Amino acid sequence: MAVIAERGLVVKSPPSEGYWRIAWGRLKRHRVAMVGGGIVGVFILIAIFAGSLTPYAFDQIDLYKRKAAPSLAHPLGTDELGHDVLTRLLYAGRISLTVGFSAAAAAVLLGTLVGGIAGFHGGWKDNALMRFTDIMFSIPDLPILIIIARYLGGSVLGIVLVISAFAWMGVARLVRGELLKLRQQDFAEAARAIGASDTRILARHLVPNALAPVIVSATLTVGGAILTEAGLSFLGIGIQPPTPSWGNMLQNAQDFIWTTPWLAVWPGVMIFLTVLCFNFFGDGLRDALDPRLKI
């Protein structure tokens, strides 16, 4: 901001901050988002270093100590087969977070592709793709996921593919909206006027400016992906035991709710906290990047 004194003296102002730096500053001031992001960071670290944090293996069973109450040796108790709950909880974090991130990444890629083509070319491609996106939006996803997961599920890759197949629509709509808006801006027209090719305009001008909503959308998609994976695993169609996932740890918990209710508490709390923190962080991110964004 230049300060123009009365006599026409112009004082040189410091160079203005870049967009990302301003956004980062805003994000730092958003306390809830930072706390959420911090907690997620801690969970990620725990997931990566799960092996070093626990003395047991995730499939190690102690048949003499099944359904044991929390104790010093097993801080969260043991489940019906004798696994240490805390160990499985930490390893399950690894799986659930991996699935969440990968599915969100795949969904964002897919959505950017669809939204990009629709927003950039417009016309009948836009119509057809958006129609397709709208229909996909309205399909109740869980029933279809249940069926598809039966065949592709079980492996992490299968679950990721299945979840991302129904998570890309929001991103597509966003990207399309942004591209439509950006296409009409002067800088895009100027680029075309000097003869820039489609690819160049897209890569050099449009995509960097459309990134912000995509990032926010990606963060918010991770939460949904984690929830979906947990649901599918709970039904027995997602990650299969003995590989622990927060969802499949709850599979049998309901049967034991009368005798060992704590088995049902912790995996759910982890899912809830993780998704909640991701959502808080994504919300803060959206406010930081552009408070006017209407996602």
Next chain:
Amino acid sequence: MSRYLARRLLQMIPLVFGLSVIIFLVLALAPGDPVDLLIFGNPQIRPEDVVRLKHFYGLDQPMYLRYFKWLGAAVLHGDLGYSRTYKTPVFSLIGARVSNSLWLTIPAFFLALLVAVPVGIYSALHQYSARDYAATFLTFFGVSIPVFWFGIMMIYLFAVWHPWSAISALAWLRLPAGGFASSGVSEGVAVYADRIQYMILPVIVLSLLFMAGYTRFTRSSMLEVVRQDYVRTARAKGLETRVVINKHALKNAMIPLVTIIALSVPGLFAGAPLTETVFGWPGIGQLLVTSVQGADFAVAQGIIMVLAGLVIVFNLLADVAYALLDPRIRYD
């Protein structure tokens, strides 16, 4: 308007075909058809019997023939196949279960809207107030909580633990841990009165989920409308806020909400697989889960086909509703 409708209808047709092909292929291409399962269960089965059974079920015909036969049967005769596990035609099975699901989803839906719309509007109009923050915080909770875990926790709280029973005045507040009906009650009004106690928890769980989403949506829709120029003009003209909201803002904010509601209806018929499984409620969602787990493909295919049909119909209805409510769309 009729041209708009005709155009939308025409666009639907390739979609219906595409969907039906995908649905059929997803299940038909899956490894392991019913006869293979028979073989697995009975390794002694003779090869001639295998051939005969495959021919009987039409499993040895080329894919495209099977597709057309299935489509024809479904569309022309309403014959969606036969369930192996329940030994009944799929159509009647679905029919019975859908009404069960609706007992859960419709009350949950209305309860959710009843709370979400006023809260969302209030939140938008009093943005940044303490109540707005509280409501937004709660919607975050509602959107982040895993439905099945919430259900299990509710069961634990109301059926297993119920700590308030120490107070004799509150001891009556105990709910069953899941299920659909008590034994011994089978006729007349008593059935419905009895069902209510089983309904309370799943409906609450389900509606909280819907509520969070709809509150957010109403709030953001209202926020968008209130920023518009015509609202500012109305205020500038001196109209009191209540009139401005009721006469101008609300109607416009409701348009996207109506669309969302129309598009949610197929979801209502889809039941809630997770909630129904947790509460042991015999609805369509639970049927889907058990049929997929038990490899009863006819049922799964039938359910998806019915769902797809509903999705298509209600997409069209949502388009019509939107065009009726927002004249700007018609001249697209």
